[in-house]
Amino acid sequence: MTSDAAPRQEVIRTSIWQEEPEPDNPFAAAVCRCRGYDVYGELLGKASFIEYLCLLFLGERPTQVQAKLLEILAIALANPGPRDASVHAAMSAGVGGSPAASALMAALGVGAGGLGGGREVRVAMEAWEQLGCNLSDWEAFLRHPPHAERADIWPEMEHAPGFDPHAVRCATPVAQTLDTLAACGAGPHLPWLAGQRLTLESAAGAPLAMSGVAAATCRDLGLSAEQGEMLYLLLRLPGAAVHALEQAQLGFKRFPFFHGAVKYVGQQPDNE
Amino acid sequence: MTLSTLLEHEDNWPTRLGYASVQDGTVSLRGHDLLNALEDLSWMDMLMFGITGRRFSSEQLELFQGLWKISASYPEPRLWNNRIAALAGNARSSAGLSLGAAIAASDATIYGQRPMIGAFDFLQRARAACGGGQTLQSFVARELEVYRGIPGYGRPLRSVDERLAPAERLARKLGLWGGPHAQLSIAVAEILRTRRMGMNVAAIAAGLCADQGLTSREYYRLTLLAFTAGLIHCEFDAATHAEGTLFPLRCERLHYSGPASRGW
Incomplete structure (x- = not known):
């Protein structure tokens, strides 16, 4: 086995998403927070999709006008x-x-x-x-x-x-x-x-x-x-x-193929 | 362009590229019968003939293909476009979707298409400037001042580029070494030597291909598929591993720096 360096615990840096693991599985999230808000524990049923989209892009809950x-x-x-x-x-x-x-x-x-x-x-x-x-x-x-x-x-x-x-x-x-x-x-x-x-x-x-x-x-x-x-x-x-x-x-037979639309205007086919 | 442009093109696509006849099965590429008269055309020959309308020597075609292999097809799933292909394979997506996504991602800035096009364009502009009487030193200085960098010089992960020598060796073997753009790429490297901006393969490949008479637009189309072998290899390899095992991340490896927990 060859390797160019010893493995190190690199991280993903984010100001958008935070997770807390399930107690029995470090690879599964029990809590997911989007910019501080508990997505599955609180936002579901409260925030509209548009509000959530604003939160994702803007970082804050939108004003009524923004939404x-x-x-x-x-x-x-x-x-x-x-x-x-x-x-x-x-x-x-x-x-x-x-x-x-x-x-x-x-x-x-x-x-x-x-x-x-x-x-x-x-x-x-x-x-x-x-x-x-x-x-x-x-x-x-x-x-x-x-x-x-x-x-x-x-x-x-x-x-x-x-x-x-x-x-x-x-x-x-x-x-x-x-x-x-x-x-x-x-x-x-x-x-x-x-x-x-x-x-x-x-x-x-x-x-x-x-x-x-x-x-x-x-x-x-x-x-x-x-x-x-x-x-x-x-x-x-x-x-x-x-x-x-x-x-x-x-199906393709009812979709335009543009029969006759392609017109070759370059060099004429040779007699090779 | 106006409405008349659209009216003129309604069910009308004039082209010098070619066509496939639904009536008789003829396939014409730039006026030549692709399936009969061009049956001895290699794939690279067909690619470049279709792009440029010009034919290239077997040495030139070997150079183009050799540069693909040397410069861009590493069997390394950590490289970002390869990683996309590998993640797709490991997440059990299709190989086609994997390749499409990874090629699209290769239109990148810190590696891939932008440095390659940028290096090509830089060398062409440098040659024109020097032909107009400007010194190469002053041209390079202005580029650094305006753009803070020169494509083809400097590298994100490893400063010394192991691909330079094989690229030069290939070009020498084919008798295609020593053209003006390739020479210029070396001269620029000399100027930048003191700035820790080591030459990478994008510069030498661009110089070699510019010396074959390509335009920057043609060069971009040539290099579009340069990564594909490595992408396919990484996807296929990842597809043979257990699903979902490529670089799994624990929750704690998200290093969060946003707002503290708060109520909606």
């Missing part, structure tokens, strides 16, 4: 609908009989990027962190988005973050979500975004997208850009799950 914001956002994001690329990916897994986890992984992978995905929310939130509610700074940013000097796993953003490059006008559900969230009494980002939306859309050359609303909401919840990205990814999974299940039941 309301997150509940509205969670419903708005829960199902992007089967035309959305992330849900399309999940359905593609479902229709092929792939494992349930692969449907969610597909939705996460596709829904992680710079067009309507977690990456877009993070970039938009970083802009909020830098620009606050300064209209002239936002206009300058949207007209001339900064370019990264170094290459990365993420491609460069091809449009203003939080705005929809394909849309003609702000989609009705996006506007409805923004109006509902802005009326919750939170701030300052959502009310400011609602008030300046048309000016910002003009500077961006594109209408506001749901990712932009989500970014502003996450800022008003007090989340960091990294937390907002993670929460956005998480909240969009329910729709992907149920649409994957539905298409798995319907």
Whole structure:
């Protein structure tokens, strides 16, 4: 047997989760506390799921306004609908009989990027962190988005973050979500975004997208850009799950294959 | 982009990559009959032809594959992406899910894809800067000042990289040693020697591959699967152990530092 060092009792450091073991099994928890609250001994039956989600992300029991914001956002994001690329990916897994986890992984992978995905929310939130509610700074940013000097796993953003490059006008559900969230009494980002939306859309050359609303909401919840990205990814999974299940039941013959859509425009096949 | 872009692409995906015909079973890769005319194509050859549209010599293809083996496929379940694969195997997930999750995690910052892309990009920018008259010393100094580090130099667990010599040996054997980017990677290592930022294999691999004419976007696609052998090995090994036995943790090994016990 070879080993590079003697084993030592390393620990997982956390300010979120605390456990007390069962008396007869050090690997089984008898008590689990989340940020100080006994999850199974007290929270169950008292806290709502949204309150618990807030506690996990924010570290504290949410205010009524915070809980309301997150509940509205969670419903708005829960199902992007089967035309959305992330849900399309999940359905593609479902229709092929792939494992349930692969449907969610597909939705996460596709829904992680710079067009309507977690990456877009993070970039938009970083802009909020830098620009606050300064209209002239936002206009300058949207007209001339900064370019990264170094290459990365993420491609460069091809449009203003939080705005929809394909849309003609702000989609009705996006506007409805923004109006509902802005009326919750939170701030300052959502009310400011609602008030300046048309000016910002003009500077961006594109209408506001749901990712932009989500970014502003996450800022008003007090989340960091990294937390907002993670929460956005998480909240969009329910729709992907149920649409994957539905298409798995319907089968691949009733799912679009896009017959005739792929058109080869490169070098013509040779006569090898 | 506007609405017209979507309308133009509705049921229309023009591509130079290829297609598979549902009607006659033809499979075309960049204009070549994949199943007949390209039957002697190695897997690495097909991968790189599909990515770049260019063909590479057998030596270049051997270099790409050799760098995969040398740099990224350790049979070590403690390494973070390998650990994901191993945990999946030990928790009795599927091998496919294990690999997918672990490859996704390899888009990492302290190891994996970001240092590899970063090193490649750094060497290309360094070469361009030096070609424009800047000294390598000043370019390196600016990178350190702005970004506080240089991808491909420094290593999280072990400062000396045991993979450098095998990588150089492979490139020399194939007659592919000594290109400008590889030389540059060595020159940068000399500059950083006094800063305890030892060169790691990401820098030399990036230099060698940049010398084969790859772009950074192409290089990222090449390296995507670099870890897969180690990931599969770790998953398979963990799947043969008793379930749930990979690095079990006692409750007391959670070192809690949050709020004290309180009532809701």
